[in-house]
Amino acid sequence: MKPSDDPIAYLTLALVPGIGPTRLERLKSRFDTWNGALEAPFESLRTVPSISLAAATAIGQASRKRTEQIVAEVARLGGFVMLPDDSAYPAMFAGMPDPPTALFGLGRKELLAQPAVAIVGSRHPSTYGVSVTRTVSKMAAEGGLVVVSGMARGLDAVAHWAAVAASGGTIGVLGNGLGVVYPAANKALYQRVEREGLLLTEYPPGEKPHAGSFPQRNRLISALARVTLVVEAAHKSGALRTVGSALEQGREVLCVPGPITSRTSHGVNDLIRSGAAPYLEPEDLLRFYPEVSAAYRAALAKDEPSEALRSQLREELRLVFDAVDGVPRTVDALADQLKLGPGP
Secondary structure (H helix, E strand, O other), X not given: OOHHHOHHHHHHHHOXXXXXXXHHHHHXXXXXXXXXXXXOOHHHHOOOOOOOHHHHHHHHHOOHHHHHHHHHHHHHHOOEEEOOXXXXXXXXXXXXXXXXOOEEEEXXXXXHHOOEEEEEOOOOOOHHHHHHXXXXXXXXXXXXXXXXXXXXXXXXXXXXXXXXXXXXXXXXXXXXXXXXXXXXXXXXXXXXXXXXXXXXEOOOOOOOOOOOHHHHHHHHHHHHOOEEEEOOOOOOOHHHHHHHHHHHOOOEEEEOOOOOOOHHHHHHHHXXXXXXXXXXXXXXXXXXOOOOOHHHHHHHHHOOHHHHXXXXXXXXXXXXXXXXXXXXXXXXHHHHHHOOOOOO
């Protein structure tokens, strides 16, 4: 498949709902060119295997002009469009049953070629989950790994914030188009990742999230990473769907054990009981990444680099340091967590 033969025609077809890689291949095979498929009569489209009545109708309504507007909007935002024959298209997507037919990105495209770990978890984490996620994400970023997550509230946000705080690379995979900040509470995170990391999505600019967009996003999170680490996840959690995608893709999965009294750890603990490998120490993760230097591994064995900074802070400042973790809180909730008295 060579989308670059006519990128606008290809992208127009790729953005038609339900037209995935298999249907695109069949259209190209039947009509020789992308534009030929785009302009084919309805009756001819219906002769292509798997092109249903609805699909043929949607192709007939697709507009090159609209696609040109989308490309122009991506450029206005400072982003890029990536098609499957682009040299930077992630090699990790090879072999997926449903690889993305087009990607829209904003930020550091080169992060797609670097070793990555996916860190996912609950939108409503415990203090324990926040602490573990922050520690692991900073450790991974300081070791040169790219941290991938889904830009959601909760532990996704904690993972991204910890990575950028460590001056590391992070990829936020969106369930919506560029230019849409969802959830709104993550606006500052969105801007930070845009500047220092990479925002990546299958959806064109301006497209809002919908019920099906997050499961679609999850399969890209796991596909981009060699290992998916799940910190906290209740039963039926979206994080468990990412784990399911990782297993289907043949990726490694690690689970952080949680308290048996915590609902947010029930799903993770069940995975461990079913045979998933637990994450208990840094080497459990780093053994999958020979790229991480021996010197860094040795330093970790002696002391967590992130803890060295924390140990230099006064006790009052440690409380504040620990509270800045990417989880939205009201002023009252923050004051209650800090338990600091009024100043002089």
